[in-house]
Amino acid sequence: MNTYNVIIIGSGPAGYTAGLYTARANLEPLIICGYQAGGQLTLTSEVENFPGFPEGILGPQLMENMKKQATKFGAQLIFKEVTAVNFKERPFKVIVDDGEYQAKSVIIATGSYARMLGVENEKKFYGRGLSTCATCDAAFFKDRKVAVVGGGDSAMEEALFISRFASEVQVIHRRDALRASKVLQDRAFKNDKIKFIWNTVVRQILGERFVTGIELENIIDRSISTLEINGVFVAIGHEPKTKIFQGEIALDAHGYIVADQSGKTDVEGIFAAGDVKDFRYRQAITAAGSGCIAALEVAVYLSEN
Ligand SMILES: Cc1cc2nc3c(=O)[nH]c(=O)nc-3n(C[C@H](O)[C@H](O)[C@H](O)COP(=O)(O)OP(=O)(O)OC[C@H]3O[C@@H](n4cnc5c(N)ncnc54)[C@H](O)[C@@H]3O)c2cc1C
Incomplete structure (x- = not known):
């Protein structure tokens, strides 16, 4: 079985940005997009606060652009949902309905949803x-x-x-x-x-x-x-999408992934980016920024290991 350098779980701003950066670093990432390809912004119309679009841009269009940019540099996409993971063994195992993928590192970017x-x-x-x-x-x-x-x-x-x-x-x-x-x-x-x-x-x-x-x-x-x-x-709260990571990495009392500013979790080689670790800012630009940071950290991790 092929062992990927990095698997990215999720295809919102965090996932696609992590895909873009790891692809441009020649790490040939696999992005497992999940059922909501493009993430939360596909649910909205006008996005007026993502830099670079002074006239605003439709959420689905912005996500389509991000997808194109990541695939242009070689990120591979699959439109499946991850049902389980095994981060106790190396290479790490990422399981979908009809199969399993292996990776040396994983970036979790599964986002959250508003109650x-x-x-x-x-x-x-x-x-x-x-x-x-x-x-x-x-x-x-x-x-x-x-x-x-x-x-x-x-x-x-x-x-x-x-x-x-x-x-x-x-x-x-x-x-x-x-x-x-x-x-x-x-x-x-x-x-x-x-x-x-x-x-x-x-x-x-x-x-x-x-x-x-x-x-x-x-x-x-x-x-x-x-x-x-x-x-x-x-405004009755958000739920991070982390059920499948329970018992595999540290989550806080509300289910958010515990990660430092660089996205490192308590398992070496597993990184988190975007709303799944951010209960405070929850913006497309902050998610994209943390996807970039996690990708840069993955590159360092892989070169050191
Ligand atoms: C209606 C609406 C309007 C918004 N408007 C704005 C705005 O104008 N400006 C702004 O900055 N922010 C806006 N936001 C917030 C913004 O969308 C989020 O902060 C941002 O999308 C978070 O990005 P993310 O990549 O962390 O996660 P998400 O966008 O939530 O993406 C999560 C991804 O993970 C995938 N996933 C989840 N579980 C699995 C699994 N088990 N296996 C595989 N994949 C999985 C999903 O399919 C999805 O692709 C809005 C949010 C909503 C809901």
Whole structure:
């Protein structure tokens, strides 16, 4: 069986960038793309904050460009999902449905996904007024009314960020107190644009093509109400895609891969890049940057071993 110098698991900005750099270093990488080839940006329309595209670029187009650039230099792609790994033996084993691959090193770039509300029609509104990323989308809601769902640190960070653009931010929280840190709570309470709706959950997103409102349920008295808004930001947490790595490398209490700034994990030769190790920044450019770093580190690792 062929032993690859490096296998990259995942084909978002982190995976394709790692592919580009390792390919240009003549390491002949294999990228196992997974079911969501191109990663999270394939779910969105306009991306306005990836440098190099002053007019913005569509998410799927940006990912197609990254794929082309990686394959141009010889990265090999396969469109399969990794179902298990064995990092205890060398070469490392990466298992897919119908076979197994071996590699001297692995870059994990499997990303994460935002937890959703679980209401019936939310998928329809993704990118049409419903967002999971204020940094990405808040600017589209200038002088508009929006809701932020959640009560933790990220919900408060999102609400504060959005308040720079929106005319009004309604925080919908299912409890009667926030879980966010005191500092963030204080900042949010002091912000005139941010209002709170307590003990309340979202039952439905309203609108034809774009969000025009949400239906709310008060969980104490079960009363139903409608809130007219132009956007909903869901900020109830992210889940890293790391189930298949449990027991193989160190994960933190939330399931993120524990890696240093260079992407090194606790297993020598296994690197991580992008949202799978980053619970804070979660941006295409930071994911791409960490894919580059992991690739450079892989080159050093392979030359030393
Ligand atoms: C709707 C939306 C809009 C966004 N807009 C912006 C924006 O405007 N600007 C911005 O900077 N960021 C934006 N983001 C965030 C950005 O998309 C992410 O930060 C970025 O994609 C993370 O890149 P990544 O490579 O770490 O992972 P991802 O993009 O999540 O890619 C993960 C990859 O891993 C693969 N994978 C997962 N599990 C397996 C497995 N078992 N086997 C094989 N492959 C696997 C998937 O198929 C996928 O290809 C947006 C996110 C969303 C959801």
